Amino acid sequence: MAPSSADTGGGDNVIIVGIDFGTTYSGVAFTWSNKVERMEVITSWESELHSNADMEKVPTALAYGPQRALHWGYAIPFNLEQLRWFKLLLIDEDDLPDSVRNSSKVKEAREYLKKHAKTPVEVVGMYLRHIWNHSIQRVTETVSRNLVNFSKFHIIITLPAIWPAYAQGRMREATSHAGMLSDRIAGATELAFLSEPEAAALATLSDMEDRRDIKANDSFVVVDCGGGTADLISYDMVSVAPMRVKECVKGQGDLCGAVFVDEAFLDILKEKFEWKFKIPFECLDKKELRSSQSIPKIVLTSDDTKRTFDPVVKKIIGMVDEQVTAVREKKGKDPKRLGPRVTHIGDTIEVLQSRRSAPWTAICRGAVIYAATLRGLSPLSIEVKSRVARVSYSNCFNDYWKQEKHDVVDKSWNDDTQTWMAKSQMEWFLKIGDRINDGKKIRFSCARLFPTDITNINPCEAEIYSSSAPIPPKKFDVTTKQLCTVKWDSEIDITTLPTFTNQLGKVFYELLYDVEMTAVGGMPDFAVYHNGKRQGSKHVIIDYTTK
Known part of the structure; x- marks a missing residue:
């Protein structure tokens, strides 16, 4: 028999889990709905050394032992060959800088996967399964088994802001391998992604709340120096009480971590x-x-020491300089504060850095703060009101030919519609530098014609493209990359669709539907609408396997 709401602490219980899946170390924080002012960071890791057990983060490492036994984190025996840096393998080799692609550690990680016949998604899933099972055990010990069993899970996983969007799809697949999205009595688990610099910023802001020296219109830069990437993000303070911020200029990042x-x-x-x-x-x-x-x-x-640190430090300092310059050009003044320990910026900018474990756990704590705020549960009054798009997004389509609008090289005849079309045109529904409000929904319409002698119209597909060009092109070119394909396994009786008749009298069924992009936590997500109704997620697949 299920416990009553009194047994589980109330009605719609939720346990929020923030996961910082890092290149070198990973961390997990959590909270729950009736004690949301209390946030816990997972520790008590299984370990070969007692001194490691209560660390706030655990190594992102796996190792196969005798009889294919899998070890992870601090519990890997010293005599086993370890798999590390496998987070970077989620990125296609062509998208990695030469220095990373040719790194001995990255090559070793690829060889390890080849030796054990595993894909990057599979090993990330295996690691997430271990860290998830350990975390749920610790959550259960904290809040009780009944509350865990009858609470919904809201999971936030952080990703580098500079990563291509297909990596988000691979991470979602890995969470499925890990069993994190399995059916539960309390209902479906909600999974979302958040950029690492924004999570770090939210944790930093929470530490700064109620400070009297923070004023509206102040600007500040947060620099998240992680194991694999360094990400920068700049904010304007919209209001202090409640604390509301908006992204000031487009953020930056690079693969230049520890x-x-x-x-x-x-x-x-x-x-x-x-x-x-x-x-x-x-x-x-x-x-x-x-x-x-x-x-x-x-x-x-x-x-020797200088040669070790200089390449990475110079990259980070260069990005800081560029970010400060961008803020100065937009605001007419320098940002007031800077996030990391950087000493060369000058007297006008104060450099702040927390001590002890706060910076190390900032990303997983920030992920929890984000989800709690999104659900209206957070006792903190911190909210990111808007962000700045780092890339442009578009669909690619054939437009009706207009001489004054299109290039003659794009002119193409369409037998179905019996009209001239301009092929491979881009319609950028979100452009680089545009402001995005959390949850903002952007739609574009799609149309497909089907002969009347067929009965099956599956699947319907819409390809999404991205561009990092400062001014995105009007038609497909070398600066345009396929981001993903939205596949809709529609359940529609084709005979109920409207018809289209071309000038030769040939009749087609016409399917009209919308694809909607939602920006959540700075990460894109997609849905399909038909006749004004959102199609169920089990019928919509976001495929990040590009052609």
Whole structure:
């Protein structure tokens, strides 16, 4: 028998889980509807070393042991070869910079997957399954089994803002592999994605709430320096109480996280090992140990350290300079504060950085704050009112030919409509730099003709394209990339559709439907509408496999 609402703490209970799936470390935070002012960060990891168990984050690492036993996080035995950096494998090789694509660590990760016949989505799913099961166990110990069983789950997973949108589709597939979206008594699990810099900003803002030195119209830059990426985002303070912000200028990001410092350090060690060196002290047997005159050493000079950090630090500082300049050009003044420890910016900008675990857990905590605010549950009054589009979005279609509007090279005859068309035209329903309100819905119409002698019209498809060009093109060109295909497995009696008759008297059934893009947390999502009704998610698939 199900417990009453009193047993579970009230009516529509929800448990909000924020997951920061990182390149090197991952973290999880959660809260629940009747105690939403209390946020918990998951710890108590399974570990080979007791000292690691209560860390706020866990290594993003997997390893196969004897009999194909799978180990993860801190619990990987020291003698096993580990799979790391596999988050970066969700991105197609062609979309990775040469420095990343050719990285020894990335190559090792690809070889590991090949050796064990796994895809990036599968290994991400395996890792998420472990971190999810551990997290739910800890949530249960905190809030009770009854509350977990009869509460809806709202999961927010953060992604780098610079990642292509197909990575979001792959992450959604991975969560399905992980069992995170399995059917539950309490109802369907809600899954959403949020950009990592926005999550970091929300956590930072929560720490700054009620400060008297923050005023409306202040601007500030948040710099999220992670394991794989560095992301920057700038905000204007719309109001202080309640705290409302809007994105000031288009954010920036690059693959220049801490893993590339590790890679540079490894390269320097390899250089030094090309020269004569003593065997490490621990490798000497007792006889050699007695005869050894000194402990073996590797000397790292200040130049070595500089070479290790400079490439990554210079990239980050360059992005900070560009972001500050963009804010200055738009606002006529410098931003008031900056998020990381950067010392060269000047006297007019204050640099702030929290201590202890706050910066390390900012992204998973910010994800929880976002979801709680979205549901109207958060005791905090922090809200991002609008964002700035980082890329342009469009559908590609054949338009009716107009001499004054179209290029003659695009002119093409359509046998079905018996008209001249302009092929491969772009209609940008969201352009780079446009303001986006959370939940903003943008629709475009689609039409398909079907011969009257067929009975099956499945599937219906609409291809979505993106462009990073400052001014998106009027027709398909090299700056345009296919983003995804919206596939609609329609359940429609074709004979109920309106008809179209061309000038030769040939009759077709005409299917009219709309594709809707919703911007949630800075990430695009899509839906299909027919006759004004939203089509069920089980009949709509967003396929990020591009041609």
